[in-house]
Amino acid sequence: MLATRFLGRKGAGGFSRHVIGAVIGITISIIPLVVVLEVTNGMISGITQRYLEIGTYHIQVRNPVGVSRKDESGVIDIINSIEGVKTVFPVVTGVGLAYSGNARTGVALKGYRADYWKNDPGIRKYLKIESGAFDLSEENYALVSSEAAKTLKIKIGDTFKLLTAKKLKNGKTLLKPSYFTVKGIFSTGYYELDSISVYINIERGSKLFNSPDARFLGVKIDNPDRDIPKISRLIKAKLPFRWYVFTWYELQKPMYESFASTKKMLLFIMLLIVLVASVNIASALTMLVIEKEMDLAILKSTGIHSDVIVSSYVYSGFLIGLSGTVLGIIIGLMFAVNINELFHGIEYIINSGRYLIHLAAVPFVNKPFSKVVLLSSAYYLDYIPVKVRFIDILFIGVSAVSLSTAAAVIPAVRAGRLKPMEVIRRH
């Protein structure tokens, strides 16, 4: 009863402007916290999912000494027989130098079976064929990432040269040129995976890269969020000697840990903003104590205990924090779930302004108009996936409300210590 009235304007109804300011302060500090955290979650999840489905796969099974196709086929059958395994496929990896006309770029090659696209829903979900088709049916067919295609200035049907290094039995290295026809141009939406990727037929890949560690088995399972450790253990147990099993987490440990620490750091920095905003609460309540000191003196002179006044002010801080936090979370979530539309809106405004300036400058500057693109795979992802995690929202809420309540303690104690006689004399 006292707490809610303490937040009011003295005799004027409504809320004190100090209180409104403190609520707005908390709200404003919570909005970026929610947006940043949920967008970070989404981006980490988006990048991780792409790595899982296109980069490292869920599990890799390797044999460092190399095996015959027959043995490999037997191992594929063993892994396929494990419950929870979705698909197993051989992959060959290597690097090369691609040429087309005067353009050249280093490329990361992956050799897949022609039916890989058909058998793996994961790649169909995250790999976008921008033009052409996922056609690796012939040994000279290739799929090129949009970034590599841009660098090499090639399109569907064009041929490019690939220079690869092959290790001979005598230990020497032979540089071998090969020619490929572009059958498809793809994008994963993530620059790191897109920039230099070229997919070729696995048999051709095996000829180009003949070292045993170039070929391995990729494994996709039904529930990668839950079952990777369990299934990797089962695979290990069932496979013969010299087969090694690696989970995506082991293969991308530095990246995964860097994401986790980046998220923690962001959270810490953002909580500092909330801390600053909660100082606002302390100053708002201090102002309220000063404004209402006569009321407090009267309450104390009528026998109301200091503890009641202290707890009422602390509760006021809690109410301010709760209101600001709830508002901030609602607005923050609205921003977060519409972040892509927001970016496109900003893009539109920037480009409209730039276009008007361009039109005005045309007579003087002979330069074509170029659009500003805020969302591009060149900046990590071309689409920001947002993942709302209840536990994060709960953490933000509890932290902000706790900080706000804690910030109210000093002014509350000050209110409790007011000497009624001194205040009455002053007034």
Added chain:
Amino acid sequence: MSKIIEIAGLHKVYRTGAEDLSVLNDINVSIAKNCSLTITGHSGSGKSTLLNLISGLDFPTAGSIEVNGQRVDSMNEVELTTYRSFYVGLIFQFHYLLNDFTALENVMLPGYMSGQKRGFAEERAFELLKEVGLEERLDHYPLQMSGGERQRVAVARALINDPDLILADEPTGNLDEKNSKMVEDILFALIENHQKTMLLVTHDLNLAERGTRQMQLEHGELFEL
């Protein structure tokens, strides 16, 4: 008749810089239960100081104050809170109502905050406001009321915890003649109806004459009239 207040050798000296200002000088007085004692005196004679000392809002320089057998001058903060809550009701010259609370809430608040059930405190506040003739103004805020009405709310508030002792400091000092008369009548009627002891300080001699016992404070000393 049993005593409610026993004051002995009471001194109050204010230190203002290098000078000491003696406001109360060896006050000795006993006040019987259910008595209404009025104390007159000119401004600065120490009337309000005496009330502040008895209410525990201020502390004496020397001497003792006993109310209902309890030493007020040596109470700690918690004891003083209990004392102010249950043993004394204060009425100031200015109403000092909380502007953010209605008349009913202003009256019930000290009761509710000192442990009365909300419903009980509301019921009691309503009864008291009815007694001071404000049953139609329960939901009005102080700023929506006249000076006389506000002071009547303050009178009702002083009685919410059913204290034995009412301390009134110039309760009509801020009111016009008509309102002063009304508040006086209500105050004395309430004291009589509720069997309370009242210590009222005023410089209004007509008001002082209504007390069952009258005293005067002059140069820090208290005289029987």
